[in-house]
Amino acid sequence: MSGLVNTLMIVAVVAIVIVRQFRARAINTDRRWWLLPVILAVVALREPGILDAHHRTESAALLAVELLTGLAIGAGWAWTTRIWTAADGVVWTKSTKASVAVWAVGLGLRVGLYAVGAGLGVHQDSAALMLGLAGTLLVRGGILVWRAQSLDATSRPAPAYGDGRRPAWKESV
Structure with a gap:
């Protein structure tokens, strides 16, 4: 694939992931959460x-x-995501303001890495960024599924860093 196609694929995946993660949504632990990163x-x-x-x-x-960097961002993003069990036993998740901070730090680190590479005269292909994004999504998904499986129907909301322990409401579809 060309660099332009890779870049467009990266932008599309990031846009979809960000939009989906900042709305409350149910976690299905039986789903193939690892498929997109692979x-x-x-x-x-x-x-x-x-x-x-x-x-x-x-x-x-x-x-x-x-x-x-991708693995660390994925772990940070997963641990700053709020996860809770609704009254009907369904496990829900929603990213928090701290998750935005993790994304911002990750973006800054990646820009810094690109600058270091450019300073060294290294040609950097978009495939490296895509591989880092795959690692981010894989680690985040794995940690969220693990956290969701550790909750039971009587669990209270699991706190996320920077959450402030506000009650979360389901968003209508």
């Missing part, structure tokens, strides 16, 4: 330009830092 990772790994041929070591180091 597809993104496969598409990213199939790209021949994921590593710069002239700067392999620097490129590999930047890719490793991008992956670690």
Whole structure:
């Protein structure tokens, strides 16, 4: 795929994910939550330009830092997401203001990584960003499913960092 197609795919996935996560929605722990991250990772790994041929070591180091950043952002996002069980036993989730802060820090870190790579003269392909996004979504989904499975029907709302323990209401569809 071309860089433009990869960039458009990344923007579309991020837009969909952000819009969906900042509205209350039920978690289905039986669903294949890992499918989208795996597809993104496969598409990213199939790209021949994921590593710069002239700067392999620097490129590999930047890719490793991008992956670690993605995993940390996914974990931060999952732990700042509010999760609760409704009276009917359905587990609900909604991202908080702290989740916005995690996204902002992640965006800043990724811009910084790009700047470091540009300063070193490393060609950076959009596949590395797509692989980092796949890691973010995979870790976030895994932690949320694990948190949802740990709640039972009588559980109180599980606090999220920065939540303020406000009551959450279901949004109508």
